[in-house]
Amino acid sequence: MNACAPTQQPASAGESKASIKSIYPQIFDAILEQRLAPGTPLTEEALAQIFGVSRTIIRGVLARLSHQQVILQRPNHKAQVAAPDSEQTAQILYARRLAETTLISLAAQRAKPAHIRQLRELIANEREHHEQGQRCAAIRLGGEFHLQLANLAGNAPLAHFLNGLLPLTSLIIAQYEEHPCSHCAWQEHAAIVDAIEGHDAQSALHLMHQHLDRIEAKLVTRRVAVAGDVLKIFSA
Template structure:
């Protein structure tokens, strides 16, 4: 588990500085701060020895501890951060069996969600998916791996929203962030991530009304993800 507590070393201060929102007018909101902290976790800038408190994070963003608590509660709800009474927050570290179960549950959920989303996709919803794909691609071009992984997950969550089944979308919302965390820990950093191309192919199939092809493409996409993560987690390598 990775801890978030204060640490006096210079590298820790550099991590805190990198989380800030320079040049922003006014107080940042929970929605502003959440991706900054999540990206730092995904990029492993918040490393196993990194330690922060609500107070230190509040100082970085210039907000109250109550705002930081809401951010951490959101990450806790997604099971990315573990919160326990009288303990400092910890970053979750899914093991091989947890990763296997998460991916199996995602496969069951997403096949149904894709089928539902394909019934009558609205142009504005398809454009939201394309916008996420483009932002993911741009992040990869800039070498911003953490934000790219987060945006890749948001693609799946947006698709779930399109399906119009709130309980199923909420269920997926508890699985995707953990998958992102596992991906960040194990994926080869030098390898170009191919998720955005696979996402784009799925949207193209949905736009054509090709339900069977969209389902097949999603299945293949999840196959690739599972092979990559389970192989890496099983061998202990960053593959």
């Protein structure tokens, strides 16, 4: 071992958590934008160099993305960006619908003014990114809106189940949505919140079904971008 080689100090728990929180959306958005295309290998060494952090922090980011099935990690293989096929997509969307249509009714019953404010703040952020042309960031924020709805419902197992589906759904939308600018999801989210604020579970459920129907109708299976070089992607 070279005694003169620089040693990388492990990050403290607070630093690690903060770094993961800031790096995660950057990598996730790059995946949604297909700058990191399906099949792109993701190595701890390269990402640690790019972001100037320890491999431990990158390992935490990759673990989160792997848990969400946005990337694939297998023993003795480099992590790779996922590419759900048509059958996987159908199964994921069906499972999401089952969870969301149960949770939305519970959310309408439990909503408090503080919850409504949090949801409207998320929608405003989603709208801002959409209007600035940051489509994939808006997709990610839309997923966070749905997760916040799930947490509001007060059923932890169902919320946890949905949390495992939403990031992957965002990936599917980014990869396979046809005519992505033809409607604004934030407007549909706002209508759902209006119904929840009025504790109108039936209307909220109807709007959620319409929202999911529109998402599914716009998805088409097609060839997606090819893998690129991670260093070139982030340096650009």
